[in-house]
Amino acid sequence: MTIDTHEDARLRQLYDDFAAAGLNPLWTQVGDLMPMSPSPQAVPHIWKWSTLYPLAQRSGELVPVGRGGERRAIALANPGLGGRPYATPTLWAAIQYLGPREVAPEHRHSQNAFRFVVEGEGVWTVVDGDPVAMRRGDFLLTPGWNFHGHHNVTDSPMTWLDGLDIPFVHYTDAGFFEFGPEEVTNEATPNVSRSERLWVHPGLRPVSQPGPRPSSPIAAYRWGHTDRALDDQLALEDEGHPATAEPGHAAVRYSNPTTGGDVMPTIRAEFHRLREGAVTATRREVGSSIWHVFDGSGTAVLDGVEHVVNRGDLIVVPSWKPLRVAADSRLDLFRFSDTPIYEQLNLYRTEEDSR
């Protein structure tokens, strides 16, 4: 837009008056506000487990866990997002570390949360009074507004991945928070939670609990089930039947048994297994996702840059950035994303190139 020179002063005055009046014109910034395709500030980035874990350990020595700080959780801060503890604009991802005999006090909040266990066992998370054991490979839910606290009943520390919609809820000003007791409300350490005894029977629902719920009532998705489901898909593929997401690539989505949909209204969670040598298509989609290398090693081509990834690493994929994964060994990947937000609001798109 070219503006006649001798009108410059009037125009400058207009812009000053806009500013004074709390106004801002579209025409000077439409390109930034409304780009041709998503142009995220968040950058593609990989966090190495070999860096993360020692820092979590040092935190364990130096920082107590308790009321006020609430959790010893160290969040990925996307380099494009100005130092805020946001893995992406919508998703929080953190390493949480709980030392021997420590207790993370109870609280509840609107934010939806899950844990995915990376190392060890011996912590019980107590969700609305139901103690839930945590063990490597388990995926555990704390949907919005459920009280929850954690306590470690062993002499060893334990570490897991926390995923929440904190950035989204913060941006949209939708969060409520309430403190609970400083100790967990139920110190029992059962092998299986009450939630699982009610809900983890495949295809069966308690008649006493009819109807849909916004979030899954399953507090823990156990590693054994996930592992078998993936093995079964690969075996079916070997026998010539459709089962896998693409050749050599098994994948399950954690789901809400009362709807068949995602586990929580804002978060999708999946587990992927690639055979040694398998390569995914290059995919991009609206919305962001985070991949965690649960086991094995491979290569991630993220926005055109190749990275070697190993056990424990975290891969952050901003909106519309392409990703291709290749497995050097059998590669097990946990993944979560904000896709349900976009699907429900009719903003979802995806594109794939399988060459």
Added chain:
Amino acid sequence: MTIDTHEDARLRQLYDDFAAAGLNPLWTQVGDLMPMSPSPQAVPHIWKWSTLYPLAQRSGELVPVGRGGERRAIALANPGLGGRPYATPTLWAAIQYLGPREVAPEHRHSQNAFRFVVEGEGVWTVVDGDPVAMRRGDFLLTPGWNFHGHHNVTDSPMTWLDGLDIPFVHYTDAGFFEFGPEEVTNEATPNVSRSERLWVHPGLRPVSQPGPRPSSPIAAYRWGHTDRALDDQLALEDEGHPATAEPGHAAVRYSNPTTGGDVMPTIRAEFHRLREGAVTATRREVGSSIWHVFDGSGTAVLDGVEHVVNRGDLIVVPSWKPLRVAADSRLDLFRFSDTPIYEQLNLYRTEEDSR
């Protein structure tokens, strides 16, 4: 309605003219057509396993199974429904008997079908090419328009309960039927079907199969899962937690993992377990149901009449007829009903008296 005497002839003529014109007035029959509450022609009735099973065995000797007759299925014919093979106006319930080495040929139809296995094992039902083992206590689905056939690979006969929506589909003129091969299309006898390997992992869905489906993709709900789910509910009750449908009465509903709803659009299926001595409330509901005594014995007070029921017996409950069940021993009951029809069409009501 009183009609002036000297108009009788004109009125008779009017009614004759109605009949000739293919018309029928409301006012002569509104009470029958539109009763104060459901007034079913179907009657409450109990079929004793001790009668049914010997007749099924005799059929096995005398009647071949094959193309044309299609299945050696002997249907409950409600005494109120004029001899038609209808357990209720909407539901078909039959004993199916397959002798040693016999084959029931493949076909498909719009009608939704399930099998609940009463006795024995050794038959595989092949659903769209997927062989599914049948064993006592298993609940198996053949939703509308899936090809299916059965074959017995042993030297012993096998018997199961067939449930379908044949009367409903017949009444509403919605049925299509197609013959398949005379032999089953896949003679393998795997322990676990492909359907189960894809879908029977609690809370997990294959990423390759997104979205809702009108019917459950689970071909077999295994007895082991059902049994454990019920035991878990009773144990939770013992520990003081809400889990059972009412005191001493555990119950699970078979569900469609892609929606959380009923297994098929017209049929609800559940399994109930009463502790010894437990008594249900007296309940009635719009729509009909059929209960099968899987194990144990007890008393059914059906429309005010008390019946002793034992293993294998079938209890048919027409619409709005009250039922109360009391357990003399631990009592295991399979139940199916047409409730989804009424719920979806906003015609459902229920009433309960727990005195």
Added chain:
Amino acid sequence: MTIDTHEDARLRQLYDDFAAAGLNPLWTQVGDLMPMSPSPQAVPHIWKWSTLYPLAQRSGELVPVGRGGERRAIALANPGLGGRPYATPTLWAAIQYLGPREVAPEHRHSQNAFRFVVEGEGVWTVVDGDPVAMRRGDFLLTPGWNFHGHHNVTDSPMTWLDGLDIPFVHYTDAGFFEFGPEEVTNEATPNVSRSERLWVHPGLRPVSQPGPRPSSPIAAYRWGHTDRALDDQLALEDEGHPATAEPGHAAVRYSNPTTGGDVMPTIRAEFHRLREGAVTATRREVGSSIWHVFDGSGTAVLDGVEHVVNRGDLIVVPSWKPLRVAADSRLDLFRFSDTPIYEQLNLYRTEEDSR
């Protein structure tokens, strides 16, 4: 199925024992129960207005309307359905006639009802206390369990078409009925009902009434709106824009503004307008429908038989029977069907031949 001759006696005994035990084998009747495609007992049939209306008038002279008989409604009795007042297995269609100053007393029932006004005006139907004027071409709703009565405030009789799901609700034993007052509860005769004042503003909903409802809250869909909507479609077609159902054939569906779906859970209602000379494709679908010639004349090819149809005639189309309509003059057709039942229960199919 051939049965060895010397086993005939044993077989006969088996069948006798089946009957005595309340059983009925599938193999003797599978073809009738489960035909290759819908094989309705109801027959395609046309009722001529020139026959119907004089009979309605004679009823007006001879039969009082009042408590007990409830309504002076003369139902189409499909010749294939044994004299019962069923237009099809699911649908009731009747001419209702209300003489000068007459009152049809209030009642309510589970059955869903509508009126489509064929002749005259001067009756108000009072639905849950809301008086609704009835005039030629109006489509009026009385969804299940709303109290309703009618009164004629003029010295002329009035006639309309009643459509209900009486046969379906009767067959499925889902009906409740309750008497209301013998006079209508509100004798006001406003031009526009309260329901319309709240709900008949296109695209606008009262904030005080959020959420979906199983049936439309609109008590009257006025002829003026219907007529304009059809004219607009034909004008758009003239201008080259997609709007009509097929060339020369405009059609609107009456809808529930709280869901966008059908007006009632069991009944679909539409209005069709064919230009002079227009011809529809030959269509058949699962489920039954009834067409009413509101105005004009044409030809209906119903299950291969050609019929001339004129103003007031009623065309009954059983499940899966093909229909093609051709317009001799501009042809206006009201249509209702049981399609929502089949769509919700995943039993719907349709087929069309536009040659």
Added chain:
Amino acid sequence: MTIDTHEDARLRQLYDDFAAAGLNPLWTQVGDLMPMSPSPQAVPHIWKWSTLYPLAQRSGELVPVGRGGERRAIALANPGLGGRPYATPTLWAAIQYLGPREVAPEHRHSQNAFRFVVEGEGVWTVVDGDPVAMRRGDFLLTPGWNFHGHHNVTDSPMTWLDGLDIPFVHYTDAGFFEFGPEEVTNEATPNVSRSERLWVHPGLRPVSQPGPRPSSPIAAYRWGHTDRALDDQLALEDEGHPATAEPGHAAVRYSNPTTGGDVMPTIRAEFHRLREGAVTATRREVGSSIWHVFDGSGTAVLDGVEHVVNRGDLIVVPSWKPLRVAADSRLDLFRFSDTPIYEQLNLYRTEEDSR
């Protein structure tokens, strides 16, 4: 959290190492990230029409409209949001000004947009080739990914309110944009758009357009309908019937006739009318809203501060900030909000105090 003094150095080193590794601990900021209740950065604010309109006029003189800048739209920049053109974190609100004979070129984008006409007439907005007249009080939709441009066919300028989800789509990185022609694709100036001719017939849907759509197909909700709907509610209230949102307060929600839900997946729009002297309850809700004084004057008590508001003024209400409105004269208010986002994602809460 108190940290032992002689560990300070180690702790400082830990925090430095966090920063270097792209990490950020929860415990130092949980209170800001997860407040007890929503604590928006956006502030409650009122923009006066007497300020806005002269600035829009000056823009008309100084700034051309055309390709690149795309629109002469001047956005509300919430004082709490750092000068960005965001009325709230999710919503964009702008005055758009189109001078005599000007054309705003065609484009399309993922962002959902509406116009609400404040002054004048003579502009047609062309939505996917359908010219839609704009007149005072009309509410017009351009759901995501529809091409649209505007042209003024008169010698007078025209002004309207633009509402979009630009901030939300920007934050969530979901936007796509595409340029269309520089002139509008259809220069016709019909009184009524094709969209209205198809869809604006109350309770009637074209049979040719079945099924739900994510956004309303109605391009224009005309002032005449809105005005009548509000008058009808107040008249019903006068007659003693439930109709208004609260005493003296009529309100309609613009809705999607294919679902009964909101007009677009991210935006709710309503029109409110208060009688002279009426006062609303004090309400707050999760999510933000913007009120526009269409006509009349009154008082807005916004987060405890009283403001006099007059024709044209805009009131911005951030999440969870209470608002009460009182009408000095009859007060007509257009309102839009981001409520559908929160309702669909199970994050919605509201609270009201009617003292």
